[in-house]
Amino acid sequence: MSVEFDRKIHATLADTKLQLAIYASTARLKDGRLSSVAPQTLPDYQELRTQANALKKHALENLDYYLEEFERNVVAHGGKVVYCKDGTDVADFVLALAKERGARLIVKSKSMTTEEVDLNERLEHHGLESVETDLGEYILQLAHEKPYHIVAPALHKTRYDVAEIFTHSLHVPSETVPEKQTAIARAVLREKFLAADIGISGANFLVADAGAVVLIENEGNARLTTTAPRIHIAIAGIEKVIPRAQDLATFLKLLARSATGQLLSVYTSFLAGPKRAGEIDGPEEFYVVLLDNGRTKLLPDRSKRQSLYCIRCGACLNTCPVYRKIGGHSFPWVYSGPIGAIITPQFMGVSHEPGLPFASSLCGACAEVCPVKIDIPKVLLELRSDVKKSETREKQNRLEKVAFRVFAWVMTHPRWYELAGRVAAAMAPSEDGGWIRTVPGIMNFGPLKAWLSQRDLPPPPPKSFRELWRRR
Amino acid sequence: MGKKRVSLFVTCMVDQLFPKVGLAMAEVLESLGYEVDFPEEQTCCGQPAFNSGYRGEARTVARHFLDTFEHAEAIVVPSGSCTAMVVHHFAELFTKEPDTLARVHALEKRVWEFSTFLTQVAEVEDVGARLDAVVTFHDGCHGLRELGVKDAPRRLLAHVRGLELREMLPAEECCGFGGTFAVKFAELSGAMAQTKIEAILRTGAQTVVSLDPSCLMQIQGVLARAGSSVRTMHLAEVLASR
Amino acid sequence: MSRDSILHRIRTAVGRSADQPPAEAPAARLRIPEVPLEARIASVVARVEALAGKAVRTSDPCAWVAEAIRGKTAVASNAPFLAQCGITGLAGVRSGITDPEELRELCATADVGITGADYVLADTGTLVMLSSGREARMISLLPPAHLAVVERERILTGLDELLTVLPNPAVETSSMVLITGPSRTADIEQILVRGVHGPGQITVVIAD
Numbered sequence: 001m002s003v004e005f006d007r008k009i010h011a012t013l014a015d016t017k018l019q020l021a022i023y024a025s026t027a028r029l030k031d032g033r034l035s036s037v038a039p040q041t042l043p044d045y046q047e048l049r050t051q052a053n054a055l056k057k058h059a060l061e062n063l064d065y066y067l068e069e070f071e072r073n074v075v076a077h078g079g080k081v082v083y084c085k086d087g088t089d090v091a092d093f094v095l096a097l098a099k100e101r102g103a104r105l106i107v108k109s110k111s112m113t114t115e116e117v118d119l120n121e122r123l124e125h126h127g128l129e130s131v132e133t134d135l136g137e138y139i140l141q142l143a144h145e146k147p148y149h150i151v152a153p154a155l156h157k158t159r160y161d162v163a164e165i166f167t168h169s170l171h172v173p174s175e176t177v178p179e180k181q182t183a184i185a186r187a188v189l190r191e192k193f194l195a196a197d198i199g200i201s202g203a204n205f206l207v208a209d210a211g212a213v214v215l216i217e218n219e220g221n222a223r224l225t226t227t228a229p230r231i232h233i234a235i236a237g238i239e240k241v242i243p244r245a246q247d248l249a250t251f252l253k254l255l256a257r258s259a260t261g262q263l264l265s266v267y268t269s270f271l272a273g274p275k276r277a278g279e280i281d282g283p284e285e286f287y288v289v290l291l292d293n294g295r296t297k298l299l300p301d302r303s304k305r306q307s308l309y310c311i312r313c314g315a316c317l318n319t320c321p322v323y324r325k326i327g328g329h330s331f332p333w334v335y336s337g338p339i340g341a342i343i344t345p346q347f348m349g350v351s352h353e354p355g356l357p358f359a360s361s362l363c364g365a366c367a368e369v370c371p372v373k374i375d376i377p378k379v380l381l382e383l384r385s386d387v388k389k390s391e392t393r394e395k396q397n398r399l400e401k402v403a404f405r406v407f408a409w410v411m412t413h414p415r416w417y418e419l420a421g422r423v424a425a426a427m428a429p430s431e432d433g434g435w436i437r438t439v440p441g442i443m444n445f446g447p448l449k450a451w452l453s454q455r456d457l458p459p460p461p462p463k464s465f466r467e468l469w470r471r472r
Numbered sequence: 473m474g475k476k477r478v479s480l481f482v483t484c485m486v487d488q489l490f491p492k493v494g495l496a497m498a499e500v501l502e503s504l505g506y507e508v509d510f511p512e513e514q515t516c517c518g519q520p521a522f523n524s525g526y527r528g529e530a531r532t533v534a535r536h537f538l539d540t541f542e543h544a545e546a547i548v549v550p551s552g553s554c555t556a557m558v559v560h561h562f563a564e565l566f567t568k569e570p571d572t573l574a575r576v577h578a579l580e581k582r583v584w585e586f587s588t589f590l591t592q593v594a595e596v597e598d599v600g601a602r603l604d605a606v607v608t609f610h611d612g613c614h615g616l617r618e619l620g621v622k623d624a625p626r627r628l629l630a631h632v633r634g635l636e637l638r639e640m641l642p643a644e645e646c647c648g649f650g651g652t653f654a655v656k657f658a659e660l661s662g663a664m665a666q667t668k669i670e671a672i673l674r675t676g677a678q679t680v681v682s683l684d685p686s687c688l689m690q691i692q693g694v695l696a697r698a699g700s701s702v703r704t705m706h707l708a709e710v711l712a713s714r
Numbered sequence: 715m716s717r718d719s720i721l722h723r724i725r726t727a728v729g730r731s732a733d734q735p736p737a738e739a740p741a742a743r744l745r746i747p748e749v750p751l752e753a754r755i756a757s758v759v760a761r762v763e764a765l766a767g768k769a770v771r772t773s774d775p776c777a778w779v780a781e782a783i784r785g786k787t788a789v790a791s792n793a794p795f796l797a798q799c800g801i802t803g804l805a806g807v808r809s810g811i812t813d814p815e816e817l818r819e820l821c822a823t824a825d826v827g828i829t830g831a832d833y834v835l836a837d838t839g840t841l842v843m844l845s846s847g848r849e850a851r852m853i854s855l856l857p858p859a860h861l862a863v864v865e866r867e868r869i870l871t872g873l874d875e876l877l878t879v880l881p882n883p884a885v886e887t888s889s890m891v892l893i894t895g896p897s898r899t900a901d902i903e904q905i906l907v908r909g910v911h912g913p914g915q916i917t918v919v920i921a922d
Contacts, residue, residue, distance in 0.1 A: 001656070013663050025904045044745070054740040062736035064724045077884065083717035135910055136901035154901050162902055178902040182910055189911065194822065210884035220855060220897040220912025227851045227889075228818070238720065245884070246742035246877045253873065260900070263761075263838045264873075267912065268892040272884035280792075280850035281814040282889055292720050299727030321646045325663045359657055361650025361664065362523060363613035381561075384525030404521050408529035411484075411515040412536040421488045435696040450655035454662030455693030458489050465482050465491035469498075469510050 001355025008330040009359075018156060022327045025155045030318040032261020033369065042257065051250045053373040056309035059208075059242055060299065066208040066241045067290060073211025077273025079286035086293050087117025090235060093289060094119070094200070095126050097231070103128070103197030107189075107229065109215070109222035110134035111202025112312055113237050113291060115147060115334040116347075119200070130200070131192050133221035135185055142169040148328035149336065151259045151314040156327060189221070199225035199283070203236035204255065204311065206288070210245045212272040213288060216255060216265045223267055232271070232283040238290050239308040245270070251311065254371035258313035294347040304379055307342045309372040316366035316376060322359060332356060338366035342379040350387045351394075357383035418466065425460035433459060475507040479544035481537075481583075483554045484516040485685045493685055496712035497550050497586055504594050513540045519557040522565070523651045531565045538562075538575055546593065547583045550708050552615020552683045555585040560618050585615055587624040587683055587707055598631035603713040606636045607705075608677040610668070610691065612684035613646050625683060625707050632710060638675040645671070649690035665694040672702065680704045744874040754836035754869045755920060761839025765895030766908065767916040769839070775863050775921045776800040779828065782861065782917065783807070786825035789817070789857065793830030793848045795865060799921070801828060812847070821856035827913065829854050831864045833879070834918070837872040838894055841918065845889035854893060860913040866920050 012018060037045045059066055071081040084090045098106070106123065108114065108130055120141065123130040132141040136154035140147060143165050147153035154162075163176045166184060175181055201222055205214040213234040215222045226232045242251065248270075256262040275282030298308050317323045317337030328336035332353040333344040341356050350357075357380045366376040391397045410417050429439055435456035439448060451457060463471075478501055482494035498508045518533030537558065541547050549555045559580050566572040590596055609629065615621040629637050648654065648664025655661075668691060672680055680695075680702060682688050688704040695702050725731060749757070755771065762769035772778045776799045783806060790802050790809040802809035807828065811817045821827060829849055833842035841862050845851050854860045870876055883890040897912030908914040 009657070009660055013659055021903075028904045048743070051740065051743045058737065058739050061728055062730065063728060064721050064730060064732070065734070065736040067721065067724070073884070077888065083720050085716045085720060089716055133911070134901070135899045139901070152901065152904070155904075157902070159902050159905075178905045179907050181902060182899060182907045186910060190822075193911075194818070207884075210882050212884050218897070219899050219910035221910070223851070223855050223891065224911055227855065238724070243739045244742055245880075245882050246744060249874045249877050250743050262894070264840055264892060264894040266893065266895050266898055268894075270883055270890040270892075271888065273888045275845075276888045278847045279845050279888060280812055280847060281817060281852050282845060286888075290720070292716075292723070296720065296723040296727055299724060321648065321664050321667070322660065325660055325667075355656075358525075358653065359660070361613070361646045361648055361653045361661070363646035363650070364617035365613070365644070365646070368617055378564075381523065381525075381564075384523070385527050386525075388525035388527075400524075401526070404524065404526040404529045407521060408518075408526075408532040411518070411533045414513050414515055417484075417515045425488075435693065437697070447652075447655040450658040451693075453658050454654075454697070455665065455690065456696040457693065458689055460489065461491050463491065465487040465494040466510070466512060468491050468495060 001358070002353055005330065005332060005353055005355050009326045012327045012330050013325060018327065019325070021156055021158060023324055025152060026318040026324050029152065029260060029314070033258055033315055033318065036257040036261040036263065042253070048250055048254055049371055049373050052254055052371060053309065055242060055247050055250065056372050060239065060305055060308055063238065063241065063299070066243060067238060069208040070206050070211055070241055073209070074273060074288055077211050077286070079211070079273040079288060082287060082289045084289050084291050087119065087122065090117055090119060090289055090291060091122035094123060094233065095128070097287070098128055098198060101197065101231065103231070105192065105196045106130040106198045106200055107192050107196040107225050108132050109199070109201045109217065109225040110137050110153070111200070111235060112147070112150060112334060113202050113235050114200065116293060117291070119235070131189070133189050133193070133225060134217070134219060135182060138185055138189065139165055142166070146329070146334055149314060149317055150312050150339070156329070193224045193228045196229040198231045198233060199229040200233045200235060201225050203234045203240050205248065205251060206236055206241040207245050207248070208241055208243050210272055212245065212270050214248065215269040215271065216267070218266040220267060223269055226269060226271055227282060230283060231285040231287070233287045233289060235289040235291060238292055238295050255311055255313055258315040258369065258371040298346050304346060304382055306374050307346060307379055309374050310339050310343070311372055313371055315369040315371065319365045319369045321363060321365065322361065338376045342376055342383065345383050350383060350390050354387045354391070357387060418464065421464055428460045430459070435459060475505065477507045477509065478546045478548050479541065480508060480510045481514055481541065481547050481549045481554070482510070483549065483551050483685065485689070486550055489689070490685050490706070493550050493706040493708050496706065497548065497708040499712045500599055500708060501548065503599065504596060511540050511544065517554045517557045519554060520651055522557065522561055527565060534562050534565055535572070538572070538579060541579060542575070544582065546589070548586055548589045549583065550586050550683070550706060551685060552585050552612045552619055552621055553686060555583055556614040556618035558583045585619055585621055585683065587628055588619065588621055591624040591627060597627045599628065599711050601711045601713050602633040603710055604634035605679050606638060606677045607679040607681045607710070608638050608640045608672055608675040609643065610640070610647060610680055610682040610687055611644050612682055612687045615683050616644060621683065628707065628711060629681065635710070638677050640671040640675050642671060647687045647690050649686050651686070654690060662694070665690055669694050669698070673700070678702055681707055681710055683707050744878055746875045746878060747871055749836065749871045751866065751869070754871060755866060757836040758834055758839055758869055758918065758920065761837070762895070762916070762918050765839060767839070767895055767918065769918040769920065771920045771922050773922045775919050776804070778919055779861065779863065780804050783826050787823070788826040788828050789820045789824045789853055790828040791830060791849045791853050795830050796828065796863060799863065801863060817850055817852055818856070821852045824857045826859045826861055827853035827857040828861045828863065831862045831868060833876055834864050834869045835872050835876060835892070836869050841893040842876060843891045843893060844883070844887040846887060851889055851891070854891070855912055858909060858913055859915040859917070861917045861919065863919045863921060866922060
């Protein structure tokens with residue numbers, strides 16, 4: 001584990017105000033999900049999960065086919081598809097288009113994919129103004145922070161934090177009522193929407209048989225982003241493609257429920273190309289950027305491939321006892337929580353933060369709530385194995401490797417196992433049958449020290465089970 | 473008809489730290505008419521190595537387990553987590569060894585978590601226990617989510633005379649143990665345990681019952697550190713109480 | 715070129731060749747329950763109100779709308795049904811606009827946007843809006859209040875029926891939007907605020 005990871009975890013745990021904010025917000029989202037997938041509300045919830053999993057599996061197994069089908073259909077509607085291997089490719093495309101069209105102002109709706117490639121920073125570096133329009137994302141853009149949560153990006157900010165951010169960046173009088181804060185943002189952003197040259201959105205789904213981009217949101221900013229400016233660019237990971245429009249019947253029922261507990265999100269936009277002849281409004285140009293950015297690295301391994309099934313609902317974060325303690329910014333990349341713990345090492349390489357797959361008690365709550373049934377604990381275990389293989393290659397962490405070799409040897413030699421147990425018991429300090437709070441300094445290191453930093457240790461019994469069993 | 477036989481896999485933790493749990497489990501099984509045997513070659517299921525990413529080492533230990541229990545008719549385990557390791561994860565270790573994999577699949581069906589064995593195989597809910605106590609029950613994550621154990625221990629507890637079960641909220645949240653996680657991320661593990669302890673204390677119960685000695689070690693460790701008088705008991709110890 | 719190299723990487727990873735037909739996809743899962751019209755109407759009313767919207771049944775939608783927009787400015791879509799009811803002729807209502815710039819200006823200042831709906835989904839209280847010469851996208855989006863006047867025959871049981879009636883919406887339109895309740899956010903402390911970027915008020919008038 002890196003010092004940085006350890007430091008961020010410690011800092012978050014020590015911040016009581018933040019602990020409360022994370023716990024309360026995730027609890028609300030978690031409870032919302034629970035009631036909306038309850039059998040009396042959604043009797044076929046488990047069948048829907050199974051179907052969603054099967055569809056995602058199928059789409060990825062035939063990914064090249066569905067991307068080409070999607071592309072053909074977008075082109076048939078008068079749109080254009082651009083494949084990009086990384087963030088540089090994406091920025092180059094947007095910059096070139098902006099230059100050609102003389103565009104200056106870009107409005108953006110929420111997209112984790114663009115966070116992945118730091119699109120705003122790249123565009124602003126070249127003199128374009130790129131404004132986040134989802135309220136949470138807008139707050140974070142003003143505060144120069146990354147999203148804290150996949151669906152509730154500003155989950156860690158209190159209304160007082162927001163008041164400060166608005167006062168500082170927008171030079172408005174301090175306002176601490178969320179309703180009024182929202183109205184301030186609405187007014188500022190409405191101007192931006194109406195003046196913008198380009199709207200950039202993400203995509204929740206790419207529908208192959210329709211050549212359509214599907215966007216799901218509650219605020220209306222994605223609708224404005226894709227309606228008001230003359231040009232709409234949707235930026236999507238290649239894994240977002242699903243075979244048919246009819247499959248939305250499965251995914252839409254799961255996504256909003258899993259994310260926020262709504263039956264459907266307020267707005268679901270199904271966008272297939274630019275405005276057509278006879279239609280009154282809508283963008284004149286329509287582009288879909290299909291981004292790899294490391295996704296193809298996840299495809300060869302049949303088990304780990306399931307990490308790409310994710311529909312970014314955030315349910316695993318809300319239910320995760322680790323996320324609920326360490327929050328979003330402790331994670332080393334834009335994706336946090338259980339899904340971040342399996343995606344990040346695969347996108348960035350396992351040595352980017354080798355501690356990440358180990359930062360889990362493997363409780364399995366994430367897999368239980370995942371609407372597309374990603375077996376997150378299984379992938380975590382596979383990644384742990386990858387980390388150890390990489391460490392062995394790099395000749396790192398050799399003491400631990402030796403320790404587990406010894407462990408395996410002892411556990412296959414029962415007499416030595418028994419002896420080792422008795423030696424350890426004899427060394428343990430006696431506390432008259434009570435639990436052990438401290439050990440002599442010479443023993444107080446490594447795992448023992450770590451254990452005792454938080455809790456007491458059971459005193460070894462006078463006789464092991466096998467000794468007692470022999471005497472029965 | 474001869475007596476029905478069961479073999480105990482007490483787990484390394486019960487063997488070395490909580491022998492009373494193993495004895496209690498044996499007592500309950502014997503009281504139900506089982507002939508109980510303890511294969512002395514047994515050690516560990518290999519989960520510590522598996523969860524730490526050392527699959528080769530886990531495989532070695534898993535092979536030893538297979539050799540030890542190959543001929544056992546039914547194997548009963550006082551832990552949901554160790555049972556899940558054998559029943560769910562052994563197969564992942566031997567995907568490239570078809571012969572061993574066949575042995576694993578043959579064994580899986582005979583390995584039982586203690587409360588599930590009682591309710592499903594022995595088909596008993598009332599083992600004749602008595603314990604005058606108000607208890608709360610902690611669901612170990614692996615038993616709950618990998619084995620689907622939820623009702624069995626509660627049905628068994630419901631028949632213990634003098635016992636009142638008060639559910640904690642939330643019951644299904646992890647205690648923060650997680651094997652080496654508890655020491656690799658000690659502060660985080662401790663914070664998770666605090667949340668669990670708060671849920672336990674809210675019930676007013678004086679005893680926490682669970683199927684997993686490892687969860688109980690974590691929970692009791694934190695309770696002891698806090699100077700609380702609440703104590704932990706394994707389900708087997710409750711069911712062996714008279 | 716990125717396109718070919720990405721597609722090549724994918725094919726290598728999943729073990730497919732170019733032009734290879736895909737394996738058979740799992741059958742689409744569509745379940746349409748039998749729900750009588752009266753129950754569908756009741757469900758729309760209940761769902762819309764649960765989302766803090768307003769839903770009414772009336773045999774005289776024009777009179778109802780006239781009362782609702784009294785003293786306000788409104789933009790109405792070109793849906794023929796609105797004209798048939800006489801809503802487009804009400805005081806304060808502008809309609810018949812086909813120029814997008816003119817429409818945008820009007821919508822940016824109007825108090826109410828009046829539309830029809832291509833379909834309504836009973837089990838979620840959702841309006842289904844297909845962009846066309848009859849319905850523009852902006853009317854249900856820019857004004858602070860959205861009022862939809864719908865014919866009751868348009869009420870489907872839910873999403874599964876919609877996607878059975880419209881298996882591929884892209885054949886009909888460049889834009890289909892499902893609207894379920896007023897625009898909302900909970901981005902600040904998970905406190906619900908309505909009317910962020912879209913309309914904060916939504917009214918569904920069911921014409922009997």
